[in-house]
Amino acid sequence: MKSVKVFAPATVANVVCGYDILGFAVNQPGDEVVMRLTGGKGISITKITGDEGKLPLDPEKNTVSASVQHYLNHIGMPDTGVEIELHKKMPIGSGLGSSSASTVAGLFAINTLFDNRLSNRDLVPFAMKGEELACGYGHADNVAPALMGGFVLIRSYEPLDIISLPFPQDFHAAIVYPEVDVPTKDARQMIRSKVQLKDAVTQWGNVAGLVSGLFLNDYGLIGRSMTDILVEPVRSILIPDFAVLKSLALENGGLGFGISGSGPSVFALTRDAETAAGITARLQQHLKKMDINSLAFVSEVNKKGPILLD
CATH class of the missing domain: 3.30.230.10 (Ribosomal Protein S5; domain 2)
Incomplete structure (x- = not known):
């Protein structure tokens, strides 16, 4: 066999x-x-x-x-x-x-x-x-x-x-999974089926900026392009204290921060493992204060x- x-x-x-x-x-x-x-x-x-x-x-x-x-x-x-x-x-x-x-x-x-x-x-x-x-x-x-x-x-x-x-070879991801339930099908149903043209233009610019930043190894461009005005504002409602978690990640060295997939996991991109570990620790501390259990992962891009x- x-x-x-x-x-x-x-x-x-x-x-x-x-x-x-x-x-x-x-x-x-x-x-x-x-x-x-x-x-x-x-x-x-x-x-x-x-x-x-x-x-x-x-x-x-x-x-x-x-x-x-x-x-x-x-x-x-x-x-x-x-x-x-x-x-x-x-x-x-x-x-x-x-x-x-x-x-x-x-x-x-x-x-x-x-x-x-x-x-x-x-x-x-x-x-x-x-x-x-x-x-x-x-x-x-x-x-x-x-x-x-x-x-x-x-x-x-x-x-x-x-x-x-391509991507910067020192990229690390700081990932935290708050143990709350956000079914993928439900999360997809929350997304708007129609968007205004000005919002679409903003989103296209961010996607192009992120891809360009990856090619150029431009951390500043990558960070300021990691902005979502279409999906994140809706899906973030399902994640406890999302705005606070985002602020903590960015204040502690995250290049950018967002929802992984449909959530509830969140992630930050960083330049090194030490920064990523520090971010996961801060996020888990905040979630613990809210009596929310969480798992954390620090990883290079596979x-x-x-x-x-x-």
Whole structure:
């Protein structure tokens, strides 16, 4: 029985102003998948750990198995026997691409078992099927960086056009997950369907400025471009004391601050690990005063994407 064990990283999506088009991978947290090819037919999920019973074992309803099935259909092996173990090493509903990390680990595993027939970039559309199952919309700003590593821009969805962006090599992310519930589907429904042209122009300028800052290694340009006037004002309502957390991060060396994905996790970009650690400590102290438990992660931008563990 041929088997592999894979780790796939969490991601920060949107990166403030880049709703559904920008994201980057981090070294921690992430998810693990153990996958085996069997002599039987069909996909089965034999074990899920770390999910507190929240995720379905039904292979048609789980993002990992559903995406793997799309892959097998594509390569002309739809009835292949596959056993999957999913080990959640990150919180569900955190805004850190929990479903993405699981799905990407599963796709990397099955592709490895079939001798890497597709590139990681070519696996993105299959991972998007998992995101569609998880939140109703197949966006790529989590799955693309999780698969490809680094900082990623989704220039277009139809046709899918993904660009890997350069970024300052000393970049660190200070991430704090307040343990409050912000379901992705609910968060998406809060977003305005129409915006004023002047607001759109401001947002376009910020996205262009952020991408330019990444190319130029211009920290000042990156920081002042990390402003969102369309989505953050609405979603931040769901995060306790968001404005205070933002002020604390920026006052303690953060280049920019925002919501990771749909939240409730928040993040700051910094020039070094020490600054990032200081920010996470300040944010956690403030949340503790509010009787809100939290988890914190300090990470470089992950450059590798998913990896084999054994």
